[in-house]
Amino acid sequence: MSNYLGNYSLYIALIASVYLIFKSYLDANSENKYLDKNFILITSIQTVMITVSFFSLVAAFVISDFSNETVFNNSHTLKPLFYKVSGTWGNHEGSLLLWLLVLSIFLFIFLLNSRSQDTKYKLLTILFQQIIISGFLVFILLTSNPFKMLYPIPSEGLGLNPILQDPALAIHPPILYLGYVGTSIIFSASLASMISGNIGDKWARHIKKWVLVSWVFLTIGILLGSIWAYYELGWGGFWFWDPVENVSLMPWFCLTALLHTVIVLQKRNSFKEWTIILSITTFSLSMSGTFLVRSGILNSIHTFANDPSRGLYILSFLFILILMSILIFFFNQNKISNIAKENFILSKETAILVNNWFMMFFLSVVLVGTIYPIFLEVLNGSKISVGPPFYNNLLIPFLIPFLIFMSFGPSLKWIKDKLKKLNYNILIIFLVSLLISYVILTKTENSFLLSIPLIVLSIYLLLVTIKDFFVSKSSISQKISHFGFSLLITSILLNGLFSNEFNSNMKVGDERIFNEKVVKLKEVNVTDVDNYKSLKASFEVTNKNSSFALYPEVRIYQQPLTITSEADIKTTLFSDNFLVFNILKDDGYYNVRYQYKPLMIWIWISTIFIGFGGLLSIIRKNEQKY
Amino acid sequence: MSKNIKFLGLLLTLIIIFIILLKGLNVSKDYSNEKLKNKIDFSLNAKKLFSDEIINISDLFDKNSPSVVNIWASWCAPCREEHQFLMKLKDMNINIIGINYKDSQKNAKNFLSSLGNPYSEVITDNDGTKSIEFGAIGVPETFIISGKTNEIIKKYIGPLTNENLLEIKKFIKENV
Numbered sequence: 001m002s003n004y005l006g007n008y009s010l011y012i013a014l015i016a017s018v019y020l021i022f023k024s025y026l027d028a029n030s031e032n033k034y035l036d037k038n039f040i041l042i043t044s045i046q047t048v049m050i051t052v053s054f055f056s057l058v059a060a061f062v063i064s065d066f067s068n069e070t071v072f073n074n075s076h077t078l079k080p081l082f083y084k085v086s087g088t089w090g091n092h093e094g095s096l097l098l099w100l101l102v103l104s105i106f107l108f109i110f111l112l113n114s115r116s117q118d119t120k121y122k123l124l125t126i127l128f129q130q131i132i133i134s135g136f137l138v139f140i141l142l143t144s145n146p147f148k149m150l151y152p153i154p155s156e157g158l159g160l161n162p163i164l165q166d167p168a169l170a171i172h173p174p175i176l177y178l179g180y181v182g183t184s185i186i187f188s189a190s191l192a193s194m195i196s197g198n199i200g201d202k203w204a205r206h207i208k209k210w211v212l213v214s215w216v217f218l219t220i221g222i223l224l225g226s227i228w229a230y231y232e233l234g235w236g237g238f239w240f241w242d243p244v245e246n247v248s249l250m251p252w253f254c255l256t257a258l259l260h261t262v263i264v265l266q267k268r269n270s271f272k273e274w275t276i277i278l279s280i281t282t283f284s285l286s287m288s289g290t291f292l293v294r295s296g297i298l299n300s301i302h303t304f305a306n307d308p309s310r311g312l313y314i315l316s317f318l319f320i321l322i323l324m325s326i327l328i329f330f331f332n333q334n335k336i337s338n339i340a341k342e343n344f345i346l347s348k349e350t351a352i353l354v355n356n357w358f359m360m361f362f363l364s365v366v367l368v369g370t371i372y373p374i375f376l377e378v379l380n381g382s383k384i385s386v387g388p389p390f391y392n393n394l395l396i397p398f399l400i401p402f403l404i405f406m407s408f409g410p411s412l413k414w415i416k417d418k419l420k421k422l423n424y425n426i427l428i429i430f431l432v433s434l435l436i437s438y439v440i441l442t443k444t445e446n447s448f449l450l451s452i453p454l455i456v457l458s459i460y461l462l463l464v465t466i467k468d469f470f471v472s473k474s475s476i477s478q479k480i481s482h483f484g485f486s487l488l489i490t491s492i493l494l495n496g497l498f499s500n501e502f503n504s505n506m507k508v509g510d511e512r513i514f515n516e517k518v519v520k521l522k523e524v525n526v527t528d529v530d531n532y533k534s535l536k537a538s539f540e541v542t543n544k545n546s547s548f549a550l551y552p553e554v555r556i557y558q559q560p561l562t563i564t565s566e567a568d569i570k571t572t573l574f575s576d577n578f579l580v581f582n583i584l585k586d587d588g589y590y591n592v593r594y595q596y597k598p599l600m601i602w603i604w605i606s607t608i609f610i611g612f613g614g615l616l617s618i619i620r621k622n623e624q625k626y
Numbered sequence: 627m628s629k630n631i632k633f634l635g636l637l638l639t640l641i642i643i644f645i646i647l648l649k650g651l652n653v654s655k656d657y658s659n660e661k662l663k664n665k666i667d668f669s670l671n672a673k674k675l676f677s678d679e680i681i682n683i684s685d686l687f688d689k690n691s692p693s694v695v696n697i698w699a700s701w702c703a704p705c706r707e708e709h710q711f712l713m714k715l716k717d718m719n720i721n722i723i724g725i726n727y728k729d730s731q732k733n734a735k736n737f738l739s740s741l742g743n744p745y746s747e748v749i750t751d752n753d754g755t756k757s758i759e760f761g762a763i764g765v766p767e768t769f770i771i772s773g774k775t776n777e778i779i780k781k782y783i784g785p786l787t788n789e790n791l792l793e794i795k796k797f798i799k800e801n802v
Binding site for chain 2: 072150152154158291315319323333374375377378379
């Protein structure tokens with residue numbers, strides 16, 4: 001029942017999409033002054049249909065309707081309700097349906113929010129957005145239909161990967177998708193404004209909201225993914241430069257650049273072409289992310305689950321969109337009116353341009369690291385793996401100039417600023433940060449020459465961003481985000497510098513001494529829980545005069561047979577104590593990994609600050625002043 | 627003029643990237659054909675689908691010519707798709723051994739009686755462990771296994787195609 005409902009509503013949505021494409025194309029060429037009422041009506045019908053389709057899939061998951069192939073492959077009657085629901089988007093078909101849902105809802109919100117905009121511009125935005133929507137609809141219906149029927153109906157499902165049964169991961173994809181899909185509106189709107197020739201401060205103010213919305217969701221989405229990797233994968237890190245992580249980071253760099261450029265467009269009415277290029281690139285990167293993850297081109301071991309036609313379809317669709325946008329860009333470039341303005345080296349515009357250069361550099365490093373292995377394999381068949389050393393070596397040295405620019409860029413004035421006489425505040429802050437860094441660096445042995453300027457500058461930037469709360473005239477949301485960013489960099493650096501770990505095989509009763517701490521394995525309890533068998537270990541960590549207990553767990557799931565390690569982490573404001581264990585062969589020994597990670601929680605908190613700044617900027621009305 | 631050059635340059639770059647990624651799609655598909663295991667453990671015991679009798683799997687293989695092993699299930703839609711090709715293989719007098727993966731006996735028997743039985747023998751794999759012994763990662767999968775050396779000669783992940791069919795036929799005729 002829900003299979004038919006979900007399937008047919010998708011077809012209706014496709015018909016609506018085709019109608020809207022033709023109608024908006026025709027109307028955009030006629031000189032109609034007002035937007036036809038039908039547009040809102042048909043768009044809402046389409047949104048409702050896709051919503052119905054999505055919720056019929058959710059319903060099929062909730063009632064464990066195994067006549068549906070997607071449910072059968074990804075669910076199980078024993079699974080808790082929460083994970084049955086989140087299982088809806090935990091797989092290829094369902095996640096595409098979620099993409100589609102967000103696409104149509106965003107277009108609907110866009111229409112409601114842009115009443116004051118020019119009609120032709122709105123029509124063209126609908127046109128481009130509907131091209132994207134119809135592309136995804138056809139993709140879903142042709143290659144990844146979530147409503148395929150199975151007969152005979154199996155009595156039990158194949159279960160969801162237990163690694164994916166985690167609250168952070170359950171909400172991570174939807175949040176990330178909100179960010180990805182938000183960029184589609186930016187893409188459609190910038191192409192539309194290119195053709196209708198309304199790029200300028202007014203358009204910038206209108207599109208800035210969407211840039212912020214996408215950026216906030218993308219930031220939080222990446223954060224959740226990182227938290228999941230830290231707590232669930234049990235590797236003890238928060239970022240692994242895994243290709244799948246990288247594809248979410250690339251649009252983030254681009255979007256961050258766009259976020260700054262759009263402010264220049266709004267204030268100074270310049271950087272018009274650059275804004276459009278960034279908008280197009282951001283969306284292309286979001287789409288490429290989908291292509292790289294979904295086609296199996298990256299995770300070759302998963303290709304068996306993928307239909308080869310899927311990769312081909314997304315690749316072709318992606319390139320048609322890019323080609324379309326390049327054509328539109330080149331043939332409408334003359335419509336952009338650029339009044340020649342004098343640019344001064346010492347101005348906010350230049351500072352933002354420098355920010356953009358850095359973002360583009362970071363982006364290209366990550367892009368090369370992610371794509372190059374694929375290229376190389378095609379070109380000469382050799383397989384290389386690009387790991388953290390590549391990214392660290394290329395990115396970290398460039399943080400030094402980046403931090404310097406970030407410490408004074410935001411406080412520069414628009415148009416032209418003067419070099420002031422030596423500012424005593426700045427000098428004092430710099431000396432204080434030198435002092436703090438000296439104290440910090442004497443406590444560690446593994447300090448490299450490179451880490452000295454990094455630590456000094458990150459602490460300097462942290463102090464400057466704190467000072468800015470009291471003296472700078474810029475907006476509060478910018479202050480919060482910049483403070484969050486400097487806190488993030490400082491936490492990451494100190495975390496990297498002071499983290500240490502030991503790895504050892506232990507049996508019950510064993511003790512290991514590590515950095516003046518005693519780690520003892522007291523016991524291991526075996527119990528049967530819902531859908532898995534649990535081995536819970538009890539460790540005691542004694543540190544001089546205090547001691548605390550840690551209870552890591554190993555879970556053995558039956559459907560499908562998977563063994564996962566749940567780390568136990570004791571988190572304080574200063575440090576995380578991370579302990580994870582694994583089963584070895586049946587000789588009573590367990591492999592134990594203990595890690596001491598300082599300031600871990602500040603990495604999450606600072607990212608929340610970054611996102612919160614953006615959120616504040618969306619909801620505050622008088623933000624436009626700055 | 628310079629605008630046109632920029633445009634053409636961009637277009638050309640785009641086309642090259644497109645071609646490389648397109649090729650990349652095929653390259654990574656070849657990956658999954660890498661064998662996870664080279665040899666089959668012939669001491670394995672399994673239950674027959676039709677007679678419930680437990681046999682040693684080495685008895686199923688023809689010592690003098692390679693055999694085809696196919697892992698399938700009645701609930702698996704691609705298995706239904708490839709079924710016609712298996713019937714063709716059977717008509718060519720090729721020995722096909724079926725492994726029925728995580729299935730109910732009733733459904734499996736219904737599947738074979740309604741569509742035809744291409745297998746010389748079907749063994750059941752209720753918990754999926756037998757398929758793991760073959761290095762399989764899903765259904766359907768098809769193997770060519772040498773009866774003499776119990777080596778996996780070739781492995782196909784996913785439903786068989788007409789091309790695969792010809793390849794299997796050619797290979798077996800050459801190695802009898």
